[in-house]
Amino acid sequence: MGRSPCCEKVGLKKGSWTPEEDQKLLAYIQEHSHGSWRALPAKAGDVHYPWLQRCGKSCRLRWTNYLRPDIKRGKFSLQEEQTIIQLHALLGNRWSAIATHLSKRTDNEIKNYWNTHLKKRLTKTGIDTVTHKPKTDALSFTDGQSKTAANLSHMAQWETARLEAEARLVRESKLRSISFGSSSTIQPAAPPLCLDVLKAWQGGWSKSTKGGFNPDLEFVDNPTNAVLEYQGGMVKEEGEEEWKVTNGLQDVIFAVESSWPLDSGKVETGQVEVSNFMDGFLDQLPSNADYQNVSERDGDSNNGREEGFSNEKNKNFWNNILNMVNSSSSDSPVF
DNA sequence: AACCGCATCAACCGCTATCTG
DNA sequence: TCAGATAGCGGTTGATGCGGT
Numbered sequence: 546m547g548r549s550p551c552c553e554k555v556g557l558k559k560g561s562w563t564p565e566e567d568q569k570l571l572a573y574i575q576e577h578s579h580g581s582w583r584a585l586p587a588k589a590g591d592v593h594y595p596w597l598q599r600c601g602k603s604c605r606l607r608w609t610n611y612l613r614p615d616i617k618r619g620k621f622s623l624q625e626e627q628t629i630i631q632l633h634a635l636l637g638n639r640w641s642a643i644a645t646h647l648s649k650r651t652d653n654e655i656k657n658y659w660n661t662h663l664k665k666r667l668t669k670t671g672i673d674t675v676t677h678k679p680k681t682d683a684l685s686f687t688d689g690q691s692k693t694a695a696n697l698s699h700m701a702q703w704e705t706a707r708l709e710a711e712a713r714l715v716r717e718s719k720l721r722s723i724s725f726g727s728s729s730t731i732q733p734a735a736p737p738l739c740l741d742v743l744k745a746w747q748g749g750w751s752k753s754t755k756g757g758f759n760p761d762l763e764f765v766d767n768p769t770n771a772v773l774e775y776q777g778g779m780v781k782e783e784g785e786e787e788w789k790v791t792n793g794l795q796d797v798i799f800a801v802e803s804s805w806p807l808d809s810g811k812v813e814t815g816q817v818e819v820s821n822f823m824d825g826f827l828d829q830l831p832s833n834a835d836y837q838n839v840s841e842r843d844g845d846s847n848n849g850r851e852e853g854f855s856n857e858k859n860k861n862f863w864n865n866i867l868n869m870v871n872s873s874s875s876d877s878p879v880f
Numbered sequence: 881a882a883c884c885g886c887a888t889c890a891a892c893c894g895c896t897a898t899c900t901g
Numbered sequence: 902t903c904a905g906a907t908a909g910c911g912g913t914t915g916a917t918g919c920g921g922t
Binding site for chain 2 (some may be wrong): 559560561562602603606607610611653654657658660661662
């Protein structure tokens with residue numbers, strides 16, 4: 546299967562788009578919608594529009610990354626940064642997937658922002674930008690080195706906790722402004738139940754303590770080897786079912802909506818590979834708007850809603866962050 | 881003023897996935 | 902079923918701007 550060139554290399558313009566070209570493309574898309582990108586430049590060159598000397602691929606990119614009306618540009622908010630970091634921890638460099646949860650940002654913009662800002666920031670604080678864990682393993686160092694490692698690790702923890710706390714303050718202030726605003730019609734959405742699995746992932750979340758972190762629960766040793774078991778028939782509330790995440794030693798029960806993409810009927814007595822489960826889970830991640838509502842609603846009690854995988858090695862890392870966030874520290878002693 | 885190094889980000893390139901006839 | 906066409910993705914590049922010397 547041969548791959549045809551995306552465009553005739555001769556006679557088509559490359560490089561930055563001019564305002565005139567943007568105008569041509571916009572005018573055409575607004576009138577006709579883009580249809581086939583490859584055919585677009587030719588169509589845009591009909592009697593109504595001057596010839597657009599760009600290949601379809603370039604047109605599509607310009608539209609999706611710049612001209613689309615629903616694009617949010619400018620500085621990334623703290624919450625957006627948090628979302629990117631957390632989703633990157635889950636998804637890796639799947640920029641388009643990450644972008645779907647920041648509905649007004651393009652994958653290209655997120656990718657650029659990660660590479661130019663977030664990656665450097667995490668690196669500075671000693672966090673591995675691939676694993677999202679502290680880079681240094683204190684146990685593998687000699688005494689002097691282990692102190693450095695510990696310091697870096699603590700800095701990483703503090704930086705994460707500080708970002709969380711700042712994001713929380715922003716959310717709280719938003720919540721207050723909404724509560725006091727007379728014309729607000731925003732209805733707080735129910736928290737997405739599927740987020741509970743992340744608590745389980747982080748090492749256990751005690752539902753019975755109303756959101757308090759239970760440090761006694763053990764971490765799932767190897768999340769990729771863990772399985773999920775459908776607790777057939779254990780319907781907690783209408784439209785809600787219970788699942789258990791287990792690694793053979795440790796079980797954590799959590800509730801999900803029965804509209805969960807996994808067909809529970811097919812696994813009534815069986816188990817689901819976690820990788821498949823996570824695919825389903827990612828589909829269930831809240832959109833940016835939903836996330837906002839949840840954050841607003843839970844402004845004073847969203848302790849430990851951080852997403853991310855954990856294992857034995859970074860148990861303390863997450864514990865510390867959760868504890869710090871729980872204690873609402875807004876002024877970091879480090880920064 | 882000129883040069884240099886660095887940061888940023890729009891755009892390109894090459895590949896895979898999906899669609900279509 | 903297959904091959905070509907098209908869309909979409911992620912990595913990389915290069916133009917540009919800015920601050921420092």
